[in-house]
Structures are given as structure tokens and as C-alpha cells.
Amino acid sequence: METRFDHKQVEPKIYQSWEKSGFFNPDKLPAKGKPFTIIMPPPNANGSLHIGHALFVTLEDIMIRFWRMRGRKTLWLPGADHAGFETQVVFDKKIEKEGRNRFKIPREKLWQELWRFTQENKKIMEGQLRSLGASCDWSREKFTLDPDIIEKTQETFIKMYEAGLVYRGRRLVNWCVKHQTALSDLEVSYIERKDPLYYIKYGPFTLATVRPETKFGDTAVAVHPGDKRYQKYIGKEIEAEDLLGPIKLKVIADEAVDPHFGTGVVKVTPAHDPTDFEIGLRHKLEVRQVIDKFGRLNEKTGRYRGLKVAEAREKVASDLKERGLIKKIDEKYVHSIATCYKCGSVLEPLLLPQWFIKMEGLAREAIKVAESGKIKFYPERLKKVYLHWLKNIRDWNISRQIIWGIRIPAWHCECEPENWRVGTKAPRGKCPRCRSSWTEDPDVFDTWFSSGQWPFLSLGYPKSRDYKTFYPTDVMETGWDILFFWVARMIMLGLYRTGKIPFKVVYLHGLVRDKDRQKMSKSKGNVIDPLGVADIYGTDAVRMALTIGSLPGNDPIISEDKIRGYRNFTTKIWNASRFVVTGYDAKLKVRPRYSPNDRRHQKQLAEIKKRVTKDIENFRFHHAAETIYHYFWHTFADKIIEESKSRLGGENEADKAAAQETLLKLLKESLKMLHPFMPFVTEEIWQRLPRSAKAPRGKPSLLMVEKW
RNA sequence: GGGUGAUUAGCUCAGGGGUAGAGCGCUUCCCUCACACGGAAGAAGUCGCAGGUUCGAAUCCUGCAUCACCCACCA
Numbered sequence: 001m002e003t004r005f006d007h008k009q010v011e012p013k014i015y016q017s018w019e020k021s022g023f024f025n026p027d028k029l030p031a032k033g034k035p036f037t038i039i040m041p042p043p044n045a046n047g048s049l050h051i052g053h054a055l056f057v058t059l060e061d062i063m064i065r066f067w068r069m070r071g072r073k074t075l076w077l078p079g080a081d082h083a084g085f086e087t088q089v090v091f092d093k094k095i096e097k098e099g100r101n102r103f104k105i106p107r108e109k110l111w112q113e114l115w116r117f118t119q120e121n122k123k124i125m126e127g128q129l130r131s132l133g134a135s136c137d138w139s140r141e142k143f144t145l146d147p148d149i150i151e152k153t154q155e156t157f158i159k160m161y162e163a164g165l166v167y168r169g170r171r172l173v174n175w176c177v178k179h180q181t182a183l184s185d186l187e188v189s190y191i192e193r194k195d196p197l198y199y200i201k202y203g204p205f206t207l208a209t210v211r212p213e214t215k216f217g218d219t220a221v222a223v224h225p226g227d228k229r230y231q232k233y234i235g236k237e238i239e240a241e242d243l244l245g246p247i248k249l250k251v252i253a254d255e256a257v258d259p260h261f262g263t264g265v266v267k268v269t270p271a272h273d274p275t276d277f278e279i280g281l282r283h284k285l286e287v288r289q290v291i292d293k294f295g296r297l298n299e300k301t302g303r304y305r306g307l308k309v310a311e312a313r314e315k316v317a318s319d320l321k322e323r324g325l326i327k328k329i330d331e332k333y334v335h336s337i338a339t340c341y342k343c344g345s346v347l348e349p350l351l352l353p354q355w356f357i358k359m360e361g362l363a364r365e366a367i368k369v370a371e372s373g374k375i376k377f378y379p380e381r382l383k384k385v386y387l388h389w390l391k392n393i394r395d396w397n398i399s400r401q402i403i404w405g406i407r408i409p410a411w412h413c414e415c416e417p418e419n420w421r422v423g424t425k426a427p428r429g430k431c432p433r434c435r436s437s438w439t440e441d442p443d444v445f446d447t448w449f450s451s452g453q454w455p456f457l458s459l460g461y462p463k464s465r466d467y468k469t470f471y472p473t474d475v476m477e478t479g480w481d482i483l484f485f486w487v488a489r490m491i492m493l494g495l496y497r498t499g500k501i502p503f504k505v506v507y508l509h510g511l512v513r514d515k516d517r518q519k520m521s522k523s524k525g526n527v528i529d530p531l532g533v534a535d536i537y538g539t540d541a542v543r544m545a546l547t548i549g550s551l552p553g554n555d556p557i558i559s560e561d562k563i564r565g566y567r568n569f570t571t572k573i574w575n576a577s578r579f580v581v582t583g584y585d586a587k588l589k590v591r592p593r594y595s596p597n598d599r600r601h602q603k604q605l606a607e608i609k610k611r612v613t614k615d616i617e618n619f620r621f622h623h624a625a626e627t628i629y630h631y632f633w634h635t636f637a638d639k640i641i642e643e644s645k646s647r648l649g650g651e652n653e654a655d656k657a658a659a660q661e662t663l664l665k666l667l668k669e670s671l672k673m674l675h676p677f678m679p680f681v682t683e684e685i686w687q688r689l690p691r692s693a694k695a696p697r698g699k700p701s702l703l704m705v706e707k708w
Numbered sequence: 709g710g711g712u713g714a715u716u717a718g719c720u721c722a723g724g725g726g727u728a729g730a731g732c733g734c735u736u737c738c739c740u741c742a743c744a745c746g747g748a749a750g751a752a753g754u755c756g757c758a759g760g761u762u763c764g765a766a767u768c769c770u771g772c773a774u775c776a777c778c779c780a781c782c783a
Contacts, residue, residue: 003742190780197783209783222783258782266783275781335782381712385778388711392779537745548731549721553713555777557720561732568745579742626722626730641742649741 001581001688005574007538011680015130018683023705024137026075029068030705036072037473038064039455039503040136041486042079042144045118046087049128051512051558052479054530055550057132058543058677059509059621060477064135065676066616069708075470076136077458078129080122082145084405084447085187089179089342091117091404103180107403107442114404128531133539133679135704140466142458144450145406149457153450154409154424156497157398160357161422168420169356172277172349173397176340177295181401182354184446185394186484189341197333198317199263201325202249203240204233208262210335211272212320213312215242216301217290218249220268222279225253227264243319244302252283271351287351295348309348353418354399355408355443362492363390369491369501378507378619379553382480389484398446405444413438452489455502462498473503480508480553507619510555512546528558537567540678544569547625547677569629570681573674576637577685580663583648584690585656592657601640601662605631605669612673613708621677628673636666664690675703 022028026035038060043053060076068074091114092102102110122143129136142149160166173182195210202221209215221238223230233251240247249267256275257266270280271289280287290300297304297312304312320326338347367390369375370383377383399408409424415434421427426438450457455476459467472494476487487506494502512528534542544566550556608631615624640663647659668689675682686703 001742207783211783256781256783261783268783273781273783275783278781333782336780385712388779551722554721559720559732562720564745565731568743571745572743575743575746577742582742622722630730637742638747642747645741 001578003578005538005570005681005684007540007570007680008535010684011131011133011539014680014683015133018135018702018704019130019138021702021704023068023702024076024135025139026073026137029073031068031071031073033070033072035075035470035474036064036067037075037077037470038475038477039458039473040076040078040134041476041478042081042142042451042454043125043129044083044086045080045122045125045143046083046090047121049125049132049530051528051530051546053128054132054534054542055509055512055546055556056477056479057129057134058546059507059550060475061132061134061543061679062547062616062621062676063475063477065679065704066708068135068704069672069675069706071707073469075140075466076134077140077142077470078126078134078136078138079142079144079454079458080118080125081451082118082143082404082447084444085179085181085183085342085400085402086447087114087118088402088404092179110403131531131534131539133543135679144447144454148460149450150406151424152457152461153406153445153453156453156493157445157449158409158422158424160496165358165361166422167356167358168353168418169395169397170351170353171356172271172274173352173354174338175293175348175350175352176343176345177293177348178343178345179340179402180293182350182352182397182399183340183347184397184448187341188338188347189344190336191339191344192334192336194332194334195337196317197262197330198320199327199329200267200320201240201327202265202267203238205230205238205265206263206327207265207267208330209267210333211269211313212316213297213304213307213309214269214272214290215267215316216244216297216304217269217271217288218247218267219270219280219285219288220250220252220283222252222254222257222266222268223264224257224259225255227257227259229264241323241325243316243323250285252279252285254279254282272349274349277349277351289351291348291350293350309346354397355410355441357396357398357449359393359395359492362496363393365495366390366488366491369495375491375501375503376505378505379551382483382506382508382553386483386488390488396446398449399441399443400446401443403442403444405447406450408441408443408445410441411438412441448485448489449493451486452493453497455490455494456498471498472501475505475507476503477507477509479511481511483508505619508553509550510553513555513557528560533560533563537563538570538680540570540681541567543679544625544629544677548622548629551622552619569633570678572633572637573678573681574685576632576641577667577671577688579641580660580667581685581688581690584660584664586690588653588657588660590653590657592661593654594658594662595655597643598658598662601666604635605666609669609673616676625677628670628677632670632674636670640666671703672706672708675706679704 041056043049064074064076174188175182197208197210198212199206199208200212234253237248237250256279268276268279270277270285270287272291290298292298295309297307299305307315339345340347367387370387409422411421411426413419413431413434414436415431430437455473456471459471461467490502530542541563545558545563612624612628644659644663647655650656671682671686683703
């Protein structure tokens, strides 16, 4: 054996030998055990893998390798995600740098560019997954825009539409002015901000608002029904002087008004505030839109037309002040405002018709399977978070005004924009009324609508053999940050479409942080590139560093020091093994005479193995890894090998044989236990074990498929 | 406004009713025939605070503090 373990040279070679063996594919395994399946969370095909991907690869590969060695028919199905909006954003930035603008590129051309872009990234990503050691079945790899995925996704939508679960909603949506698309409630990021709170005079009232610029859209003034101060006004109309002349507003009473806030009076702007919109519905108020899709005031605002919201706010406030219509300004008012989770710009609530999914019934089923324990959560506390969200769920806006995604299969005619026909093909003929032909909805689905169907769609639902064999899957391993986005939707849509749970266990890992607990992000410049560090210290070291100190739901902290520490462990494994292997005397034919100590070592190892096995079965990977780490270094290497030295050099051949056989046995078992965590170095050593030990009948054998 | 988690050695974290654990760092000695990416020895913590349960609590319970995060239509 070489004196040093050269990971750069060994890793690609080892991966190739695994891949060539075909054992990533469960059909090629001799295993007769029941299936064990993990559907890989498909990484976004819009960039390189980051350390978070390395974490999921490590954890999933540990499970996959472990269960494969235990004889289960093991499938890990890889994939890549077109990642609709996310990719659109990344791509927008890229072409912006080239001085181009997506809104000026024809749909067809833009689509082709995005397609090429994602295909290139996908290819890079596949190579990266390989170098991380992912033992997934590449023959089954899926892309989220594969034709069958598109077809079935649209089918689900149509089915839901026909069942009355999908409707065209006229309500306020979260509109991102920069990205020119609506977002779901989950994609809204609330931030605290200090804004002036203006106390404005409205005829007999003074009322508080942070958005004076929306006053042109006011269609009522509201008070709390029980507020004694304002009883006499309820139901009446008030007249007020205003910037564009006198106005008349109805005074209404609504429970949504907090009598203790401000003066207890609010202006109601149904078109531009979610609460006001609800109030408007209850009181049948006019919805007067005064802000457009670009965040500018429109023609209903007279001389303010064309101003951006922020500019208009200042202008309106100063004009009001000039006319003595502002009573006071509270400069210290802190409130939270809705922003786009991607670009941080303030979202404009806009009234736009979009496709919504009714969530209540779907959620009810998803609650049941968690409460009954049919689906288990690791860590369990996140089940509470999951349940809380589902119990307060709101309808889901699935329309996105981008082009990168799966087209919503719906058609409308010219005469009535809201006269919809749902179906993958345009309705036959022309609209009977206006004689115009049908226009396809330009919108695409929220990516999570299709991702939410990934477990069964990627397995070829409903007819394939794979679906019948591997569904429901065993474990869904992903980050806790997408518990609502993805996990909850997979459970709801899986139950809806297949009638079965999509997986039995949800394991949620944390977000990788740097040593200052900061989230890693490109803008902070604290990103650890997993492939970069793997190149320096070896993939096994990176995997080990990610495993230890990463327990479910907790954010692991990773630093280069830590990785270096496990590189040292890799070296330790190599050297200890080298001692055992090169010192092994195959010509020694004496029957070994085992000492009580030898037996004690064997027993101890069996005990360790039991604990490690149990830990892995219970998703305590960090603990399993630590146990085996500690055993190998401080028991096997420091004690047992040291003890054996005198025996190996001694005259007593039977004792010498016992010593070397014991070492070899302990080493073999240790390598097996280490393999799921550190597959490369263990496999490489396995291939160099004394011949008789590793392949009794001369057959080539891979540690990857050894019996655990 | 609700909710969750964290608080253990200088740092990062395990552990968990019965005389405190690991890695990194630090100190001393050792390039001993697997390994200096190493070995041996060692210093280091009243386990956030205050109560309670218990023969016994860092570990269970209650309250508090600080930090972090999640959820929520605060005009």
C-alpha cells in the first residue's frame, strides 16, 4: 500500500467502479429484501452545488448505503429541478449583466435560452453529485420538465379543477414590481421597518395611516362597531376637503378595526390593502385601483400620476401638510411590511385574477397522517410547526407571470377575459359569442405545484412498475426551511393524487452556517464550496464533518478547521489499515490460538456495531459517526494495534496468527461501519485487503455491497 | 400578538436523575520500526438565573433572563 492516501486520484476511480458495477440500480442488486427508497430533492439546475447540497447528499447516501449493505432493495432516485421562479431570477441577473432585459425577449427565444442554461447546469451538477459520492441510480434520473412530468402535472390541475378544488380568484395578490409576477403567501418575506405614521384629517375625523398615497383609492372610512366615540357617524356619509377636491366617504363599522390603534378610525382602500379588501367584500365597497403593476400611481390620481409609490407618499404628505390636513406625524412607528423574498422590494397588493387552490380539504388529510403517526417527523418538534401551518392554511395562488415553468392548461376568449376553459388543448372552434379563437393562459404554475407531486411523478405514476414497487417511499430528507413550501405540499398532493402518503418519514436537516453562525450566502462571501474543500481534504472528510454536529432540525456549523480534523481521521484510517494489511502474513498456516483479549475485542466491536446500527436506524447519524470515529481511533488504533505489536513480532506462531486474524476481522468490520459515512477511503482499503479475506472465491467484491 | 429552539471547557458542539464529555485550541515531553494530518501526559467548566420534585438535578417541573428563528391581514 502507498504510504499516503491520494484522494484526488482514488475518488474518481472508485466512483467509476461503483457505477460500473450497476449496483446503484436496485434491479441489479441480488437483494431480496423489501425496497428502501429515497427520492432525492432535485437540486436547482441554475448554479453549482453548495455546502447545503453536500449535506443532503451525505445524509441520504448514509441511509442508502447502510440499507443497501443490510440487503434492502435500495433505490435513490436522482433528479434536477428547473426551479421556475428561482431560475428565472438567476437568469434575469445574468442577462441583465449582458445589458439585456427579459421583458424584451420573445417567449419562445427566452424559453430556449433558459432550457440551454439549465441543461448546462444540470450536467455540471451531475458531475458534482458523483464527486460527492452519491450512490444514486442514474438510469432513473428525472428532470422536472420531462414530458411525462409536465403532462401529469397539468392533469392534476385539470382534475382538481373538475373537482372544484381549483378556482379563478379575484383577490389581492402579492405583486413584485421588479419581477412582474405574483407570489404565494409563503414567498412573502416580512421585515420590520420604521415609517412615519401620518394623522390625517378626513372631515370630522382624524385617522392614522402610513400610506397616504393610497388615499385616492379610499372608498370608505371604518370604525369599530362598538366604539362609542363614533356611533353617530356609522352609516352616514362624511365630506372632506382633499387634494383633488372635495370627497364623500361612507362610514362603516367593521370588527377588523382596532379601536385602540391610532384614533380608532381607518381609511379603507380595498384595492391596495389586504385587510381593507376583506372589509370591502363585507360591505360591498367599490374597489378603486390607483397603483399599477409597475408601482406607479395611475390616471385616477390626477397630478400624481406616474409617480412611484415612495415618491408619491412624500409628495402627498407634503401637500397635505401644506393644506393643514396633517394633524401630527409619529416618526417612530415600527411595523412590518411585505417584501419579495428574492429581491427585497416592497410588494404591492394588487387586484389580479389568478388560479387558486382550495387548501382546507387537502390540509385536513395531511393533518391526519401526521397526527396519526403514519408519517413520522425528525425532529419531532417540527411536526407541531407543520400542523400549525396546515391548521391555519390559506388558499394557494399557483399562477406565476413568468415563462419558465409548466404552462397552466387554461384558455380564454377575447370577449370575456374571465371566460375560461380548462384543458391541455384549446377548445374546438371559436368562442360562440365573439367568434374569436381561444387564447392560452400565459402564466405558468408555481414550481412547488409540480414539485409537490415529485415523489409519485418521478416514479412514473400511475402505471409503472417502479411506482408500484417503490411508492410510498421511505424517507424524505430535506431542509427544514422548505417544510411548508415542499414537504407539506408533497403530502397534500400525494394524498390527493395517489391516495397514499408519499413517504413514511420526514427527516429535516438544518441550514449550514459558518463559524459565526451566519447563513452562507454569496453576497456575504462566506460560502464554503463543498467541491473546493473536498478537493483539498477529500470528500470523505467533508462528509464526516457534515455528519458530525448535524442533528435533525439543527443548523450545523462548519469550518475548514473541522474538515481538516476529519481529513486527519482519513489519514488515520489509511495508516492503521496499512499497518494491518502490510503486516499480514498470508503464509502463516498455523491455526490461530485466540486469547481472552481477542475475544473481548470481538465482543466489544459487536457491541459498537449494535449501537451504530441502532443509531442509523433511528436517524441519529451524528451519533453513529462519532461512535465509530472514537472506536476506530482511540480503541482500535491506539490500544488494540499497539497491543498487537509485540505479538506480531513474537515467536509464538499460533498467537501471532490470532493477533493478525483479530486485527483483520476488526478492521473489516470497522471499514463496513465507516463505509456509509466515508465511502471512498474505506472502499479503496477494502480492495487492498489480503486476498483470501476479501474474495474467498476470487470474485471481485465491493465493500459497497458487503453484508452489514 | 402567538410559537419553537438554544444557553455545558477559550471556540464549535454531543450527552442526559447518581462523582462532567468530544473535536479544535492550549501546556509539557517524544520525528519509537502504521501514522507529526502522529503518540504520551496534562491544565481547563459551581452544565444561563431563581425556585420546586427527589435520598440525589447539569439532566425532570415552574418562572425569569438573554440570543436566534418561525408564524400572524399592527391601518
